[in-house]
Amino acid sequence: MQQIQTNNMTKHLTSIQIAATYIGTIIGAGFASGQEILQFFGYLGVRGLLAVGITSLLFMGFGFAILHIGHRLQATSHLQVIRFSGGNWIGTVVDSVITFFLFGALTVMAAGAGALFAQEFGLPAIVGGLIMMLATLVTVLRGIRGIVSAMSYLAPFLLLSVLGLGLTTVAINWGKLAENIGWSMTEAAPVPNWIISAINYTSYNLVVGVAVLAPMGGIANQKAISGGAILGGLGLGLGALTITLSILANVPEAIRYPIPMLFVAQLLSPALGYGYGIVLLLSIFTTAVSSLYGFASRLTDPGGPHFRRLVIAASAVAFLGSQVGFTTLVGTLFPAVGYAGLLLLGSLVFGMFKLNYRSGLAESQPEPVLPASLKPLLDSDPSDKNISTVLAGETPGHKNLSTFTAGDKSPED
Structure with a gap:
């Protein structure tokens, strides 16, 4: 029965679904609020735009690596991928970083929802965090197929909304963008070097992404994996680029708010501000869902009796931790995990080498030669x-x- 279910899932998982899930996993912790883009790219000015280009390529390459290794191993958890790639010792360290940050990202998303409710609707932050945790809890209890299904519908809408707002802002404020293009505030950036910032940004996002991408690779075919990684990386790169340009077109005012893109939307229209607030809530939701599922599935079997209790307990603790504040968490937790996540990127490179080496070794074996007699x-x-x-x-x-x-x-x- 399990084999039949796996085959059906593999048959219907398309490149678009993989890309949508990839984007949906990253978009909340990656760029939808604008605070992450501001800290990793916006503060760096023009060099930040170059960093966005590098980031898009890294998302394509490492996204493919996670999916491909997961496919070859028929992985059901990210642990199988990182243990294969990094070995027992490094794999254990990377797994600890991933498990910690999955819970940390869940906490940040709860804080982000609270900040959004406070900035846009004037409601207490605790209300936004509570609503987000309840919605996340219900979705995760539906399992991995529920997550893929939810993101397949939400992610394209979210990305198009981000691109639409960003492109509209750039078009309207083209003159101001040209004036501000030389602006930078490097001293405020958590990672001042633009190349390292691009790698760090990719790293911390993939620490979240690997929890969903690895098991998804296990149920997808190779053709869908390749297309999904390319489309996902391209979509993430375009989204980050438009948000960076939108922020640069509205400095220094935009950097004073915990959610810069919400401020940008409100400048265009109060109604648009409310609309983008909903979009942002959905993007936070997709990342919160992938983070909670990845964290809980690492500690216990998703089909086991303890999964439901763990999901409920983790949601409650993350909600309490979110009271620290969104801006503080983004500026401290994300860069720190990005540096620790470099072990993940290195392990994935080695994992791809191992797969290619084994494949090449198998292909190079000569055919058995029979004696002439x-x-x-x-x-x-x-x-x-x-x-x-x-x-x-x-x-x-x-x-x-x-x-x-x-x-x-x-x-x-």
């Missing part, structure tokens, strides 16, 4: 009297005294 037997009749001597370890014309065929006579005769 055996080749005539390939075309001979199975009843040929010489075959019995071959099976006994002899070749025709080289029999010992203990091996005879049906047509031979005993030396005593």
